[in-house]
Amino acid sequence: MSRGRWVAVLLVCLAVSLVMVAYPIYVIRPYRAQGARELMAALAVSRFGPVLTVILALAAVAAAIAYWRTQAPVRRRMLIAASAMLVCVLAVLARVNVYEDLMFHPVEHPEFAAATKAKLDPDDKLIVVKIGGSARAYPIREMGYHHIVNDVVGGTALAATY
Amino acid sequence: MRDVDGRRLTFHLAGINNQNFLMRDEETGSYWQQISGLAISGPLKGRQLTLVLSDELTFAAWKAEEPHGTVLKEVSKYASEYEAKDWDVRMGRGAAVIQFPEHGMQSRDLILGIQTAGASRAFLYDRVVKEKLVASYVGAEPVLIIVGPDGQSVRAFRDRIPGVDGVPDFYRMTANQPGVVLSSALMMDAATGGEWNFQGCATSGKTKGACLERVPMLKDYWFDWRNYNPQTTIWGNRTR
Numbered sequence: 001m002s003r004g005r006w007v008a009v010l011l012v013c014l015a016v017s018l019v020m021v022a023y024p025i026y027v028i029r030p031y032r033a034q035g036a037r038e039l040m041a042a043l044a045v046s047r048f049g050p051v052l053t054v055i056l057a058l059a060a061v062a063a064a065i066a067y068w069r070t071q072a073p074v075r076r077r078m079l080i081a082a083s084a085m086l087v088c089v090l091a092v093l094a095r096v097n098v099y100e101d102l103m104f105h106p107v108e109h110p111e112f113a114a115a116t117k118a119k120l121d122p123d124d125k126l127i128v129v130k131i132g133g134s135a136r137a138y139p140i141r142e143m144g145y146h147h148i149v150n151d152v153v154g155g156t157a158l159a160a161t162y
Numbered sequence: 163m164r165d166v167d168g169r170r171l172t173f174h175l176a177g178i179n180n181q182n183f184l185m186r187d188e189e190t191g192s193y194w195q196q197i198s199g200l201a202i203s204g205p206l207k208g209r210q211l212t213l214v215l216s217d218e219l220t221f222a223a224w225k226a227e228e229p230h231g232t233v234l235k236e237v238s239k240y241a242s243e244y245e246a247k248d249w250d251v252r253m254g255r256g257a258a259v260i261q262f263p264e265h266g267m268q269s270r271d272l273i274l275g276i277q278t279a280g281a282s283r284a285f286l287y288d289r290v291v292k293e294k295l296v297a298s299y300v301g302a303e304p305v306l307i308i309v310g311p312d313g314q315s316v317r318a319f320r321d322r323i324p325g326v327d328g329v330p331d332f333y334r335m336t337a338n339q340p341g342v343v344l345s346s347a348l349m350m351d352a353a354t355g356g357e358w359n360f361q362g363c364a365t366s367g368k369t370k371g372a373c374l375e376r377v378p379m380l381k382d383y384w385f386d387w388r389n390y391n392p393q394t395t396i397w398g399n400r401t402r
Contacts, residue, residue, distance in 0.1 A: 028177040028184070033259040039179055043193050043203035046177075097176050100186070104175045105240055112232035115225045120233065122222035123314070124247050128231075129216045135231030137224055142234055144245035144253075147175045148185060149234060150164065158214050159164045159173045159185070160234075161196050 006067040010083055013060035017090035020049040020056075025098060046097070053091040060087035107146050112136070131156045138162070163212040180260050182386050197382070197390050218381050219315040227361070254383065262388040265396050269385035275394070276318055276379050278303040282391040287381065289398030290316060295334040295349055297321055298397050304329045305377055308348060310360045316381075319362045319374035326353050326369065 027034060027042035034042075064084035068077050096102070115137070120126075126137040132154030143149070143162035150159050164171045169189060176186035176193065184202075185194040192204030199211035217224075224231065236244065246252060250272065258269035273284040281301025290296055291314070296307040304321035323330050331352040347357030347365050356367025362374035380387070388394060 024177075028179075030178055030181075031257060031259060034179050040203060043177070043184075046193075047191055047204060097174075097186070099176050099178070099183075100174045105237075106174060107234070107237055111235040113235050115229055115231045115233055118221070118225075118233040120221040121247065122220060123312070124221040125314070126219055126221055126224050126233070127216055128219055128224050128228070129214055130228065130231075131214070135224075135228035137219075137221075137228075137231055137233045139221075139234060140218075140249055141244045141247055142236060144249035145240060145243060146237070147183060148173050150172050156214070157164045157170050159171075159211075160216075161173075161183075161185070 003067055003070050003072055006063045006070075007080065009063040010060050010067070010080060010087070013056040013063070013087050014083055014090075017053050017056050017060075017087050017094070020045050020053055021090050021093045024049070028099075049094040050091075053087075053094040057084075057088045057091040060084040104147060105145075107142075107149050110149050110151055127160055127162060129153055129158070129160070131158075136160075163214060166206060166209055166211070180386075180389060181258060182389070197380075197386060213378060215376055215378055217315070217317060219310070220312045223310050223312050223315045223360075250381070258383070258385045260385050260389060262385055264388070267384045267388075267396065269383065271384040273382055273384050273387055273396075274307065274316060274318070274379050275382050275387045275391065276300045276305060276377055277391065278305075278377075282387075282394040284384065284387050284391070284394050284396050286396070286398035287316075293398075295332060296397065297329075297332060300395075303377075306332060306362075306374065307379070308360060308362070311346065311348065315360070316379070317360065317362065318377040318379040320377055321374070323351060323353065323356075323364075323369055323374070324372050328353070330354075332358070 024042040024046045027038050061084050064080050067080045120139060125140045127143060128137045134154035136153045138149060138160045148159055148161050171187035171189050173185040173187055175183055177184035183196045185196060190205045192201045192206035194201050199213060201207050201209045254270040261269055272287040274287055274290060275284050278300045283300040285307060290307055291309055294309040298305055306319045306321040307316060309316050321329055332349045334349050335347055347359055349358050354368045356364040356369045358364050364370050364372045
């Protein structure tokens with residue numbers, strides 16, 4: 001293949017990877033209305049992006065190596081190598097969910113206190129459930145921050161959400 | 163519930179859809195809508211989580227009912243960032259990205275939403291709290307909404323007394339005031355003269371010990387409820 005074709009391969013990998021990282025962030029962002037179709041597309045990109053961007057990164061690196069072996073000027077070869085590295089970085093970024101990894105902090109290992117020992121005000125509001133004789137409460141001050149708690153109450157696995 | 167087809171799912175907050183958040187389960191990578199419990203993308207698309215009946219109560223009300231219950235502890239490293247206790251009211255001042263300006267409703271009006279087979283209804287929260295006892299219908303289903311002695315906690319019931327024909331008339335007995343204990347009778351039904359408490363159980367009369375059937379109810383903002391319940395009716399629509 002000619003040098004131009006290796007460059008073309010790399011640019012396609014770079015462009016597609018950029019779209020796969022940026023599109024879900026653009027669509028699924030707070031304070032923006034999400035249309036049904038664009039949301040489905042963004043979620044599909046989120047699901048398949050981690051695998052596809054790795055494939056694109058491998059293709060980009062292969063193209064950069066092939067280009068490097070040609071007798072192109074060093075500056076151009078460096079530029080091509082940097083572009084391939086950028087595609088690799090995008091493959092890593094495609095694995096980052098802004099909501100899961102950056103914006104919100106899950107309760108990894110929920111712990112519980114007896115109602116009689118809980119340090120809450122009488123007017124603190126709680127989401128409460130009772131299953132199989134077991135009563136559990138999730139303070140809204142905490143749920144408004146974590147939003148989801150994966151729990152098991154009275155033998156029933158549930159996700160408390162707020 | 164988070165067991166689906168014998169598989170236990172672990173959910174994470176993974177996105178937002180018109181200000182109702184999306185959950186992702188780490189086992190299959192499927193995305194689920196919070197308000198509906200419906201998987202909207204991924205291998206489990208179309209599957210529905212089973213709703214667990216829950217209440218939104220004040221700590222005082224809940225502790226009185228469940229002295230042996232347990233409460234989620236703070237995660238100490240995040241505790242300083244936790245929300246104010248009136249988080250839902252504060253959020254109500256924020257902008258909404260979708261609008262349903264019907265019946266004078268504002269996007270961030272707090273409502274209590276009830277769904278029955280084929281019907282849904284939004285009850286304005288502040289009107290319910292003011293009325294303290296609301297008897298209404300959601301579709302063909304008679305429902306009774308009761309405000310607790312703390313003046314903030316609210317529960318919904320099917321408005322039928324077991325073993326008694328017809329829709330009963332309930333009357334509020336006590337004013338909401340501090341010191342009224344939760345086991346106290348809050349209302350009386352005209353059919354039997356029995357007294358009923360905030361748990362929806364008769365504490366006196368012919369039906370003593372009987373309990374009304376609980377009805378799931380969701381406290382939500384109007385725009386979110388209306389988005390997922392396009393045919394909803396409204397109780398307590400205000401004049402602005």
